[in-house]
Amino acid sequence: MDEKGWRDVPIAGLIIEPGTARGYKTGEWRTHRPVWDPEKCINCFLCWIYCPDSAIQVKDGKVAGIDLEHCKGCGICAHECPSKVRAINMVLESEAEAEDGGKGNEETGGEANRGEADSDKADCGKAGCERGSVKW
Amino acid sequence: MTGNEAVAEAMRQVNPDVVAAYPITPQTEIVQIFSTFVADGLVKTEFVTVESEHSAMSATIGAAAAGARAMTATSSQGFALMWEMLYIAAGLRLPIVMPVVNRALSAPINIHCDHSDTMGARDSGWIQIFSENAQEAYDNVIQAVRIAESRDVLLPAMVCMDGFIVSHGMESVKLLKDEEVRGFIGGYEPAYSLLDVDHPITVGALDFADWYFEHKRQEAAAEVPVAEVVRRVGEEYGKLSGRSYGLFEAYRLDDAEVAVVALGSTAGTAKAVVDELRREGVRAGVLKIRLYRPFPGDEIVRVLSGVKAIAVLDRSDTFSTMGGPVFIDIKASMYAPIYDDSVYDDSVHGPVRGSTHDRDARDTGARDTTQRPVIVNYIYGLGGRDIDLEQIRKVYERLQAIATTGEAGQCVSYLGVRE
Ligand code: SF4
Ligand code: SF4
Numbered sequence: 001m002d003e004k005g006w007r008d009v010p011i012a013g014l015i016i017e018p019g020t021a022r023g024y025k026t027g028e029w030r031t032h033r034p035v036w037d038p039e040k041c042i043n044c045f046l047c048w049i050y051c052p053d054s055a056i057q058v059k060d061g062k063v064a065g066i067d068l069e070h071c072k073g074c075g076i077c078a079h080e081c082p083s084k085v086r087a088i089n090m091v092l093e094s095e096a097e098a099e100d101g102g103k104g105n106e107e108t109g110g111e112a113n114r115g116e117a118d119s120d121k122a123d124c125g126k127a128g129c130e131r132g133s134v135k136w
Numbered sequence: 137m138t139g140n141e142a143v144a145e146a147m148r149q150v151n152p153d154v155v156a157a158y159p160i161t162p163q164t165e166i167v168q169i170f171s172t173f174v175a176d177g178l179v180k181t182e183f184v185t186v187e188s189e190h191s192a193m194s195a196t197i198g199a200a201a202a203g204a205r206a207m208t209a210t211s212s213q214g215f216a217l218m219w220e221m222l223y224i225a226a227g228l229r230l231p232i233v234m235p236v237v238n239r240a241l242s243a244p245i246n247i248h249c250d251h252s253d254t255m256g257a258r259d260s261g262w263i264q265i266f267s268e269n270a271q272e273a274y275d276n277v278i279q280a281v282r283i284a285e286s287r288d289v290l291l292p293a294m295v296c297m298d299g300f301i302v303s304h305g306m307e308s309v310k311l312l313k314d315e316e317v318r319g320f321i322g323g324y325e326p327a328y329s330l331l332d333v334d335h336p337i338t339v340g341a342l343d344f345a346d347w348y349f350e351h352k353r354q355e356a357a358a359e360v361p362v363a364e365v366v367r368r369v370g371e372e373y374g375k376l377s378g379r380s381y382g383l384f385e386a387y388r389l390d391d392a393e394v395a396v397v398a399l400g401s402t403a404g405t406a407k408a409v410v411d412e413l414r415r416e417g418v419r420a421g422v423l424k425i426r427l428y429r430p431f432p433g434d435e436i437v438r439v440l441s442g443v444k445a446i447a448v449l450d451r452s453d454t455f456s457t458m459g460g461p462v463f464i465d466i467k468a469s470m471y472a473p474i475y476d477d478s479v480y481d482d483s484v485h486g487p488v489r490g491s492t493h494d495r496d497a498r499d500t501g502a503r504d505t506t507q508r509p510v511i512v513n514y515i516y517g518l519g520g521r522d523i524d525l526e527q528i529r530k531v532y533e534r535l536q537a538i539a540t541t542g543e544a545g546q547c548v549s550y551l552g553v554r555e
Contacts, residue, residue, distance in 0.1 A: 006350035006357075011290065012229040013351045014328060015338035 027055075030073030033096040034066055040087035047077035047088060139270040139302035142309045143209070143235045143295075144169035146277035148179055149317035150233075153204035153324070156184035156195035160214035161247045162299040163237040167209055189214035193221035200230035201339045203329030205281070207232065211299060212239035215253040219260075225292045226261025227355065228339060229327065231284035232292040234262075235277055238400065238451075239299040240519040248520020249299035251399065252452040255461045261355055263293035263362055264429035266399040268385075270307045273297040275379055276426075278312070281321045282369045288361040290327055296428075298401040300520065312377055320376055359430040366427050383432040385424040386439050388414060392421030394535035395440060397462060398449040399425050402516075402523055406449070409528045420532050425462065433469030440466075444539035446511045447531045449523075449551070453515050459548040463513035470508050510544045516551035527552055 010016050041063055048056040048063065055071035057064040066077075078088040137145070144166050147155070155174075157167040174183040182199075186192045192208045199206040210218060215236055225232050236254050240246040254264060265280060267273040276295040284293040297303060312320075328337055343351060367382055374380025387407050389395060396406045403424035413420040423440060440446055450460020458464050514531060517523045531551065538544055 006353040009347060009350055009354075011327070011351070011354055012227060012339070013341060013343040013347065015341050016328075016335065018336040018338075020338075 025069045027067075027069045027071050030068075030071060030093050032073040032075060032090040033068065033093045034071060034073065034075070034077050034088045035091050035096065036063070036066055037087045037089075038063070040085055042082070042085055042087070044082060044085075046080045046082065050076050050080045052076065137270065137309050138165070138304050138306055139267075139273045139297050140165035140237070140304065141169060142270040142274035142311075143277055143297070144173070145311055146274045146317075147207060147209075147235075148173045149312070149314050150205070150207070150278065150281055150321060151179045151318070152181055152207045152233075154182045154184065154196065154199035154206040155208060156186050156192045156199065156206070157208045158186055158189050158192045158210070158214060160189070160211045162239060162303045163209050163211035163214070163235070165303070166235060166237070189217040190221060193218040193225065196232050196234075197221060197225050197228065197230060200225070200232050200326075201228060201329075202331050203326035205285075205324040206230075207234065209235040209237070211237040212241055212247070212253045216241060216256070219257070222257055222260045222262060222292075224340070227351070229290040229355070229358065230292055231281075231290055231327075233277065233280045233284055234292065234294045235273070236294045236296050237299045237303045238296050246519040247299070249301050249401075250451045250518045250520065251296070252518075254294060254296050255452040255454075257294075258429050258461060261291060261359075262429065263289075263291050263366075263427070265293065265295050265366075266426055266428055267295060267297040267302065268401055268404050268424060270297075270302055270305070270309050271379070272381075272426075273302060274309055274311065275373065275377065275381065278317055278320065279366075279369050279373050279381065283362070283365050285321075285324065286361075286365045286369075287327070289358055289365055291355075291358055291362070296400065301401045310377070310379075316376060320373065362430050363427060363432045363435070381426060383425075383427045383435055384439070385422075385426065387422040387424065389421035389423060389439060389443070391419055392442070393419040393444045393539050394446075394532055395421040395423055395443045396447050396449060396528065396531060396535075397423045397425065397436075397440075397466065399428060399451065399462065402449055402451065402528075405523060405525060406528050409525050409532060412525070412529070413532055418532065418536065420535075428462070431465050431469070433465065436466060437469045440509060443509045445535040445544075446509050447535055448511065448513050449528075449531070450513060450515050451517045453518070459513040460515050463511070463548070467511060470511070510538050510542065512538070512544055512546075513548045514551040515548065521552050523552060 043062050048058060052074065053070050053072055055067040056077060057067055073093065075090045078090045081088045147170050155170060159167055171183055173179050174181055184195045186195055189210050192210065196206045196208045238249055238251050238253060240248060240250045241252045258264065263283060265276050267276050273295060280293040280295050283289060284291060330337065330339060363383055370381030385403070388410055398406050403422055406422045410420045410422050421443070423436065425436070448460065448463040448466055450462050452460060454461050454464065
């Protein structure tokens with residue numbers, strides 16, 4: 001349980017800081033995981049264009065991996081990857097996890113192009129109180 | 137002027153930033169008159185015409201979340217159509233003020249007065265203030281702005297008045313000067329604003345099992361200081377206008393043996409009956425509840441504690457076989473103090489902030505049930521059925537018999553219905 005109580009959070013369920021989605025990991029819903037093969041990838045960026053979750057990571061003008069903390073496993077990237085290339089394959093999450101021992105994200109370079117994600121800041125009852133306005 | 141005219145005048149003087157409203161009988165006049173004020177440039181209000189009351193409340197919520205002082209007004213079916221948004225206004229802690237002209241709910245279709253519409257929303261988190269006449273409706277709208285916007289509160293408030301009886305009845309009403317009203321309500325500083333680009337916020341985000349409960353707990357806590365704020369604002373308003381207001385009006389209750397509890401215009405009728413009965417030597421009184429939500433149960437029980445027999449007149453039914461809503465609330469309040477320290481331990485439940493109950497009274501624990509007044513309920517006046525002096529006199533006569541014998545008989549009765 002979080003140590004904060006009902007008095008310590010901003011009123012009305014307000015989120016009083018922008019960009020907090022960065023700190024909110026939503027990849028756990030996935031049943032299938034895209035596994036990307038850098039050897040096959042031709043960097044056409046079709047997957048990057050189509051991914052509805054901005055989960056395709058890019059560094060120095062090249063695909064750098066998949067952010068599995070946010071990827072929902074929809075398979076669109078694998079579908080859009082040119083059929084002659086097939087650099088992304090969808091595998092069952094349970095099988096992928098068994099293979100990588102649950103590390104997943106580290107191997108695919110999850111944090112590659114994120115800004116400073118500070119998940120502590122996201123939960124900022126204090127910031128609201130400082131403004132003197134949004135405490136309960 | 138009529139109650140509707142008085143309320144429209146109050147809205148003109150409040151000069152809200154945004155009014156989004158839809159016409160419905162018997163409220164129509166309020167927004168119609170107000171729209172002429174907009175057209176004539178007498179207010180700086182952005183008037184949003186909408187296609188339904190659901191949209192009216194939605195637009196009002198949007199405006200309030202953007203930092204505007206926002207108002208709307210409605211009645212009956214329109215009020216019912218706002219339902220979904222009512223809870224959102226309260227949950228988002230937006231101090232919207234909404235005059236509601238009380239009217240029956242369908243079916244069968246009926247445009248006349250009863251309290252079924254707002255009573256259904258008594259647990260929506262809105263503050264509910266009832267008005268006996270046009271003067272009170274006017275005064276209450278102005279005070280509601282201050283009450284809702286109080287930083288201790290931040291809750292939406294509805295100001296209720298009886299459809300046609302008050303909304304269309306002609307009375308003399310004393311208005312404050314425009315600058316007096318503006319001085320009284322002050323400028324508006326929203327607690328938060330979507331348009332405050334220096335402090336970007338998200339309003340209405342998903343709030344699942346992790347924090348939703350805490351936010352609802354905050355909302356419950358916000359209701360606690362309301363009574364104190366209502367009293368404070370009512371006193372201050374009295375200094376300005378000569379008309380002070382509290383949580384309720386205890387009319388000739390000090391030494392009363394029998395009393396009627398009522399909301400809205402019926403309280404005025406009951407006061408006239410009490411004056412007659414007093415001349416005949418009957419110790420009768422009236423409790424007119426003004427602040428209905430949050431319910432000042434402890435204060436009401438205290439003011440009724442010396443009375444032997446009480447009849448609660450409810451202008452709506454709960455269809456629960458338990459009687460009317462006001463009756464149920466008062467009965468529940470008589471059982472035990474709600475915010476007794478022994479029941480509500482601060483360390484467990486949080487402080488009862490701004491509680492109006494003094495500690496000595498609370499320390500007594502459970503009430504002495506042997507001293508409780510006998511209490512009965514009458515459902516009356518549904519769909520605009522008249523209630524007159526004679527009917528209320530009969531209620532007092534029964535109360536006198538109850539006070540003598542201690543026998544209540546049937547607990548819930550229907551007054552003025554064809555048997
Ligand atoms: S599976 Fe879907 S969410 Fe995940 S990277 Fe591919 S397109 Fe994006
Ligand atoms: S669509 Fe396939 S080939 Fe193109 S960048 Fe993505 S993974 Fe590489």
